[in-house]
Amino acid sequence: MPYPREQAGKGGHSDFIRNPDVKQFLESCSYLREPSDREAEAIAALYQPAPNSEPRMLPRSVVASDASKSDSPINDKLPSTQVGFLKISHVMIKMDDYDGLREQRGSVVNPYKVAAIHRGAAPITFTMPGSNIKYKGNDNVKDSFRQSLYDQLSLNRNANGGGLTLLQVLVEIFDGTIEIKTCPACKTAGLFSFDSKRTSSECATCRKTVYATDILRLHEGISDFGDNASMMTRMMNAVEHLLLASFILTVFNDTPNVLAEVAFVMDGPLAIFGEPAKLHGRLQGLIHKVNQHLSGSGLPQMLVLGLQKTGGLMDHAKLLERHLPNGSLRLVDDEYRNKYVVGAESPADNFGNETYYGQDFIFRTERGRVFNFAIPYPFADKTFNGGGKGFANAKADQSRYGDLVQQACDLIRHFEMDLYESAIVPVALAHRHASISIMPGGKVLDILARTTIRR
Numbered sequence: 298m299p300y301p302r303e304q305a306g307k308g309g310h311s312d313f314i315r316n317p318d319v320k321q322f323l324e325s326c327s328y329l330r331e332p333s334d335r336e337a338e339a340i341a342a343l344y345q346p347a348p349n350s351e352p353r354m355l356p357r358s359v360v361a362s363d364a365s366k367s368d369s370p371i372n373d374k375l376p377s378t379q380v381g382f383l384k385i386s387h388v389m390i391k392m393d394d395y396d397g398l399r400e401q402r403g404s405v406v407n408p409y410k411v412a413a414i415h416r417g418a419a420p421i422t423f424t425m426p427g428s429n430i431k432y433k434g435n436d437n438v439k440d441s442f443r444q445s446l447y448d449q450l451s452l453n454r455n456a457n458g459g460g461l462t463l464l465q466v467l468v469e470i471f472d473g474t475i476e477i478k479t480c481p482a483c484k485t486a487g488l489f490s491f492d493s494k495r496t497s498s499e500c501a502t503c504r505k506t507v508y509a510t511d512i513l514r515l516h517e518g519i520s521d522f523g524d525n526a527s528m529m530t531r532m533m534n535a536v537e538h539l540l541l542a543s544f545i546l547t548v549f550n551d552t553p554n555v556l557a558e559v560a561f562v563m564d565g566p567l568a569i570f571g572e573p574a575k576l577h578g579r580l581q582g583l584i585h586k587v588n589q590h591l592s593g594s595g596l597p598q599m600l601v602l603g604l605q606k607t608g609g610l611m612d613h614a615k616l617l618e619r620h621l622p623n624g625s626l627r628l629v630d631d632e633y634r635n636k637y638v639v640g641a642e643s644p645a646d647n648f649g650n651e652t653y654y655g656q657d658f659i660f661r662t663e664r665g666r667v668f669n670f671a672i673p674y675p676f677a678d679k680t681f682n683g684g685g686k687g688f689a690n691a692k693a694d695q696s697r698y699g700d701l702v703q704q705a706c707d708l709i710r711h712f713e714m715d716l717y718e719s720a721i722v723p724v725a726l727a728h729r730h731a732s733i734s735i736m737p738g739g740k741v742l743d744i745l746a747r748t749t750i751r752r
């Protein structure tokens with residue numbers, strides 16, 4: 298995901314806004330605008346001091362992830378024949394090492410020492426058929442995409458060959474059974490049931506293979522000749538969270554108490570959008586299970602932190618920034634969001650009911666930087682407190698998050714940096730590693746695509 302400062306020049310933007318047709322159109326719209334000083338003061342009064350007690354609640358290590366994607370034509374002469382790439386990078390930082398990175402306790406980080414962390418980063422890549430590409434004898438792109446997803450999630454990507462494949466993780470977070478009720482190829486109704494042993498089966502009607510990974514429904518937006526870029530974005534989002542589940546499960550199955558000492562930082566909200574959105578509930582359930590275990594053992598909870606650099610909530614926070622006292626915090630409950638951020642006329646009973654598994658907060662640090670972070674809902678699922686509005690009320694009760702709020706604030710305080718706005722060091726490092734849109738990394742991938750596909 299690009300950082301705000303990295304976006305291309307916006308030269309054409311103001312011309313467009315000055316166009317009389319656009320101006321007239323905007324006059325009949327309502328949208329997020331800068332609050333007046335009085336309004337801003339009133340909103341700022343809703344903020345409270347962020348938890349800030351000693352000793353700091355910091356993990357021993359931080360795992361940050363970031364993803365990039367690129368959809369590239371395999372040949373300049375065939376611009377509509379495309380391959381999709383995803384690259385997800387993880388950077389693991391041990392706190393003891395990191396403290397040695399900082400120059401004299403400031404927020405400036407020694408670039409040579411950072412480069413050493415980079416060399417330890419491990420990117421995971423996925424190559425998917427885009428428009429006009431057929432994989433392994435399939436007769437259309439959609440089925441090619443399904444098989445390719447199955448194959449790639451079945452790969453063991455652990456350096457030592459141990460651990461779980463993403464396919465095994467998927468089955469495990471669906472409690473061991475995945476059920477699909479219609480054939481994704483021919484749409485005939487029929488129950489396809491999968492478990493850890495059986496992850497594909499044949500449709501009796503069309504004789505095509507149905508895969509457990511079809512539960513993600515990513516193939517639904519795939520067409521033979523259309524632009525499949527948006528589906529790659531969906532896949533990037535889903536796979537990044539699936540990888541999070543994979544890390545958590547792998548450690549949990551083996552040495553669960555270690556998770557009390559790890560923080561995971563995700564780039565973006567704790568949410569999964571579009572066709573694979575159902576996965577969000579599984580992440581919520583898994584994280585809850587882990588934290589119940591840790592609390593039961595008298596240990597601190599595992600911090601999973603979503604950091605959002607862009608989006609409506611971040612825009613709102615930026616507009617409000619100068620009115621917020623340093624060191625202040627606000628849990629963004631649905632009422633706040635509807636009133637000040639999205640301006641919904643008839644808001645849903647529970648914001649993000651089908652997509653979000655984490656609660657957003659706006660935090661202005663003691664040094665004056667504004668962050669939009671999220672931590673997981675502390676409930677097994679969304680039926681808590683009767684679901685809907687009841688759930689919305691429960692998730693807005695900050696006391697339910699326990700020490701996780703302070704853990705989140707402490708992590709941000711520890712890693713905030715001057716280099717990018719609203720970024721913390723681990724995410725910035727993962728980001729630099731994941732970028733494939735920037736030369737020469739993108740070039741390497743282009744070349745790879747062109748040389749490994751048989752034409």
Ligand SMILES: [Zn+2]
Nearest residue numbers: 480483500503
């Ligand atoms: Zn079928």
